[in-house]
Amino acid sequence: MKQLQPNLKSSKLLAYIRLVLIMLTVSLLVSLSIVLRIVFFFLPRHFFLRYNVRLIIYPFSRLIMRIVGVRLTVKGKISKSNLLIVSNHQGIIDSLLHMALSPCMVISNTDIKSMKIIGKVMGLLGFVFVDRSRRKSIQELLDPTILMITKSQVNMSFFPEGKSNDGVEIHPFKTPFFKIAIDSHSGVQPLAFRWTHANGSALTQEQLRFFTYFVTDGSIVLHLINILGLRKKRLSVKVLDTISPEEISKNSWDRKDVSQQSEASVRAAMAEEDW
Numbered sequence: 001m002k003q004l005q006p007n008l009k010s011s012k013l014l015a016y017i018r019l020v021l022i023m024l025t026v027s028l029l030v031s032l033s034i035v036l037r038i039v040f041f042f043l044p045r046h047f048f049l050r051y052n053v054r055l056i057i058y059p060f061s062r063l064i065m066r067i068v069g070v071r072l073t074v075k076g077k078i079s080k081s082n083l084l085i086v087s088n089h090q091g092i093i094d095s096l097l098h099m100a101l102s103p104c105m106v107i108s109n110t111d112i113k114s115m116k117i118i119g120k121v122m123g124l125l126g127f128v129f130v131d132r133s134r135r136k137s138i139q140e141l142l143d144p145t146i147l148m149i150t151k152s153q154v155n156m157s158f159f160p161e162g163k164s165n166d167g168v169e170i171h172p173f174k175t176p177f178f179k180i181a182i183d184s185h186s187g188v189q190p191l192a193f194r195w196t197h198a199n200g201s202a203l204t205q206e207q208l209r210f211f212t213y214f215v216t217d218g219s220i221v222l223h224l225i226n227i228l229g230l231r232k233k234r235l236s237v238k239v240l241d242t243i244s245p246e247e248i249s250k251n252s253w254d255r256k257d258v259s260q261q262s263e264a265s266v267r268a269a270m271a272e273e274d275w
Contacts, residue, residue: 010229061099076239087191089159104155167208192269
């Protein structure tokens with residue numbers, strides 16, 4: 001089990017208060033989503049997804065981020081539709097970050113879906129699940145996802161590393177999901193983010209590891225409690241240059257080319273010192 005750094009004191013009382021507030025907020029979010037689904041029951045699913053993401057998930061994600069105690073510093077602006085959003089991947093709050101930055105649906109691993117309550121809630125909220133260990137699962141996902149992003153006119157996001165990094169070193173980007181951008185004629189929006197402060201102090205490179213989660217770290221609930229127990233946390237985000245559909249078409253890029261361009265952009269941003 002990963003240990004807290006000496007100056008990263010986590011309050012269990014604060015964590016449980018925040019956890020209760022998050023549960024209440026999620027309950028309201030789910031209730032509103034169910035009502036909206038009933039309203040749109042006789043319409044194609046992409047209408048429900050479009051308005052659920054824009055009117056409910058996006059504002060509630062921003063609210064939950066504040067309840068968690070995260071203060072966002074964002075450099076740049078993200079368009080609200082028809083983009084494939086990609087970024088580095090550090091932990092369990094990353095999906096919430098994407099949804100708080102832009103109206104989007106998130107592609108996530110099936111191991112999250114298997115978590116009884118969390119998986120069902122995420123499925124209702126528009127998460128798309130894939131078993132990255134099965135190539136067939138990825139192929140089965142691509143066509144409906146391409147149709148979904150085209151018709152719903154909201155953003156889609158995923159983490160091309162495929163798994164969390166250690167907060168410092170980025171894993172090589174995997175290419176399959178970049179096919180979504182090419183076939184749906186969507187742009188690709190690379191992002192780079194980094195935790196910079198906690199409990200009022202700048203984080204050291206070693207302390208960044210505290211915000212990442214691996215299966216070998218043990219209980220994901222305990223990991224979440226530790227993060228919630230920290231006071232103010234600052235997360236800096238850089239919105240990088242968009243790779244437009246026109247640029248992809250002009251250069252005849254395939255998914256590997258787009259992946260490489262995105263990875264190079266994120267790596268360059270992470271190496272900068274102005275965080």
